[in-house]
Amino acid sequence: MTLSVREALLTFRRWPALSLLSITTIAFALFVVGMFALVALNLRNTLRSIEERVEIVMYLTRGTPVEVATVAIEDIEGFPEVGSVRYVTEGEALLRANEEMVEFQGIFGELETNPLPASFEIQLLPGFRNTESAQMVSERLRGFAFAEDIRYGQDWVEKLDDLRGVAGLVGLLIGGAFAIASLIIIGTTIRMSVMQRAREISIMRLVGATDGFIRRPFLLEGCLKGALGGVAAVGLNFAAFYAIDRVLFDVAFFTLPQAALIVGFGVGLGLLASATSVGRHLRQV
Amino acid sequence: MIRFQKVFKAYGKSLALKDVTLHVHKGEFVFLTGHSGAGKSTILRMVYVDQLPTSGEVRISGYRTDTLSNRDIAKLRRRLGIVFQDFRLLADRTTEENVAFALEVTGCRRSVIGPKVSRVLTQVGLVQKAQQYPNELSGGEQQRVAIARALVNDPFVILADEPTGNLDERATRGIFQLLKDINANGTAVVMATHDLDLVRQTHYRSVELQDGVVVFDSAIDEHIVEESAI
Numbered sequence: 001m002t003l004s005v006r007e008a009l010l011t012f013r014r015w016p017a018l019s020l021l022s023i024t025t026i027a028f029a030l031f032v033v034g035m036f037a038l039v040a041l042n043l044r045n046t047l048r049s050i051e052e053r054v055e056i057v058m059y060l061t062r063g064t065p066v067e068v069a070t071v072a073i074e075d076i077e078g079f080p081e082v083g084s085v086r087y088v089t090e091g092e093a094l095l096r097a098n099e100e101m102v103e104f105q106g107i108f109g110e111l112e113t114n115p116l117p118a119s120f121e122i123q124l125l126p127g128f129r130n131t132e133s134a135q136m137v138s139e140r141l142r143g144f145a146f147a148e149d150i151r152y153g154q155d156w157v158e159k160l161d162d163l164r165g166v167a168g169l170v171g172l173l174i175g176g177a178f179a180i181a182s183l184i185i186i187g188t189t190i191r192m193s194v195m196q197r198a199r200e201i202s203i204m205r206l207v208g209a210t211d212g213f214i215r216r217p218f219l220l221e222g223c224l225k226g227a228l229g230g231v232a233a234v235g236l237n238f239a240a241f242y243a244i245d246r247v248l249f250d251v252a253f254f255t256l257p258q259a260a261l262i263v264g265f266g267v268g269l270g271l272l273a274s275a276t277s278v279g280r281h282l283r284q285v
Numbered sequence: 286m287i288r289f290q291k292v293f294k295a296y297g298k299s300l301a302l303k304d305v306t307l308h309v310h311k312g313e314f315v316f317l318t319g320h321s322g323a324g325k326s327t328i329l330r331m332v333y334v335d336q337l338p339t340s341g342e343v344r345i346s347g348y349r350t351d352t353l354s355n356r357d358i359a360k361l362r363r364r365l366g367i368v369f370q371d372f373r374l375l376a377d378r379t380t381e382e383n384v385a386f387a388l389e390v391t392g393c394r395r396s397v398i399g400p401k402v403s404r405v406l407t408q409v410g411l412v413q414k415a416q417q418y419p420n421e422l423s424g425g426e427q428q429r430v431a432i433a434r435a436l437v438n439d440p441f442v443i444l445a446d447e448p449t450g451n452l453d454e455r456a457t458r459g460i461f462q463l464l465k466d467i468n469a470n471g472t473a474v475v476m477a478t479h480d481l482d483l484v485r486q487t488h489y490r491s492v493e494l495q496d497g498v499v500v501f502d503s504a505i506d507e508h509i510v511e512e513s514a515i
Contacts, residue, residue: 003389014377203373206333207434208363209390210356 007217008224015196019225022189026229027236029182030266034237034254036174037262042251047163054129056122056137056152062090064118064146072144076120081128081137086121090114117148179269186229186273190222194281201281211282218278219271226270230263237262286311286473287332287442292341294327294497301327303497305341309475311441314468316484317477319494325477328494329444332475333365334358346441363391366435366472370447372427374419374434380406381415384433391438405433409463425456432463442473449480457483 012019060069066089073085088096093116122141124133134152141150194201204214234254241253254262287309294302302324309315317325330336331343334350343350345361353361374383381402388398406412409429419427428448435443445464449457461483468474478484484491493501 199373200375203375203386204390205359206362206367206373207387207390208359208361208438210359213359213390213392 004216008220027232030233059148083125190274191277222270222274226266230266290342314489316491323494324497366440366443368445370450445476
């Protein structure tokens with residue numbers, strides 16, 4: 001094992017330019033993957049904050065007694081999808097309309113009777129903030145005799161669902177394409193390293209080294225290059241994040257496990273690429 | 286120990302070996318002679334299982350080479366010492382490291398490697414040059430390093446493919462003497478060579494090849510000559 005580690009490390013000393021080229025290529029490939037992951041991460045965060053705002057509003061029939069409404073609130077809070085229910089009385093609705101719709105303030109003031117109905121503002125629990133759950137809860141709410149109208153912004157909830165689906169798919173496709181491109185680049189650089197050491201490999205075979213033994217330093221080399229490339233990529237991603245965060249707008253960066261995942265991805269790519277390259281070479285000679 | 290039985294080897298349409306039957310005994314010194322392309326190197330390559338026969342059978346220490354797994358081939362090569370005309374040393378390693386390399390790849394412990402390398406470097410007369418790189422050595426010295434590397438695993442046979450082909454006369458004599466000494470210690474040597482003067486200097490067995498056919502084997506033909514003389 002020590003020989004394999006030594007051989008893998010020696011590669012960096014023997015061919016510093018080629019090693020640097022490999023690591024730089026891996027770093028840039030993973031940087032692009034990382035940038036995409038950052039975009040996906042921030043998109044997900046944004047979608048989550050929009051999701052927080054998904055709520056169902058149930059308008060009550062005029063004249064519904066407060067006692068009836070209070071009992072209904074307890075019932076609704078018992079729904080497994082529901083997090084909280086807020087009772088907005090007719091008076092509160094008018095007050096809010098006065099505050100929020102400044103341009104109609106005069107009209108509201110002249111009214112003799114309050115035209116706005118009382119309502120329940122129902123917040124769903126995380127995990128239930130989607131069209132399907134909102135629809136199910138709405139159906140149940142319709143069972144209340146005093147339910148005048150129920151709204152949950154079907155259109156934009158559905159659009160939000162679609163957007164999330166599309167974002168996921170695009171992420172998967174672009175991420176996959178870059179992963180394949182990284183694999184090819186890493187494979188090629190490792191193959192160059194294998195070709196450089198073709199003579200050494202043939203001598204190793206002649207003196208009785210097994211294929212597994214010959215493969216080991218290359219696999220370690222691939223892992224090491226992948227890891228170094230991954231660390232450099234995370235560094236570049238951080239630089240990009242820092243610039244955007246300072247100059248343009250607030251964005252989120254990877255958590256430590258997420259950054260480790262990128263480095264791990266580099267290690268995996270390096271391992272896979274070197275295994276393929278050295279395997280192909282050993283089959284050919 | 287090494288047995289070729291009716292071996293044919295084809296490269297595309299041309300035949301490199303035709304119906305070769307050959308038996309090398311334990312501790313024997315055998316010359317393989319013949320012109321370039323006669324099939325000398327092909328025979329050696331079949332012994333270290335770099336090539337397999339197209340038909341016929343090659344057995345090394347009782348094992349049929351065409352049935353060996355990759356792992357078994359590696360194990361067999363650890364028991365062979367292979368020497369080439371172009372030395373095949375690693376340019377970025379010292380004499381000592383080149384020799385140690387053959388032990389390291391077999392997973393040998395470091396405590397064992399040091400003494401073994403010293404022993405073979407003493408045997409080939411290169412202890413003083415242990416820390417020098419191949420480009421700092423003469424051709425003869427480089428070939429000695431290659432022989433030391435071949436010897437370090439205590440092989441039962443040394444396969445030498447034109448080991449003196451790149452050397453001047455003085456170095457050639459030195460390398461040949463070294464191979465004779467190794468053989469005198471009980472290790473078989475199979476040496477492919479163009480140099481008939483070397484062959485004539487000794488009474489070792491010689492096998493001559495012509496276009497892939499064994500046309501003369503001193504172990505058989507001289508026996509026939511002796512019998513017919515009687």
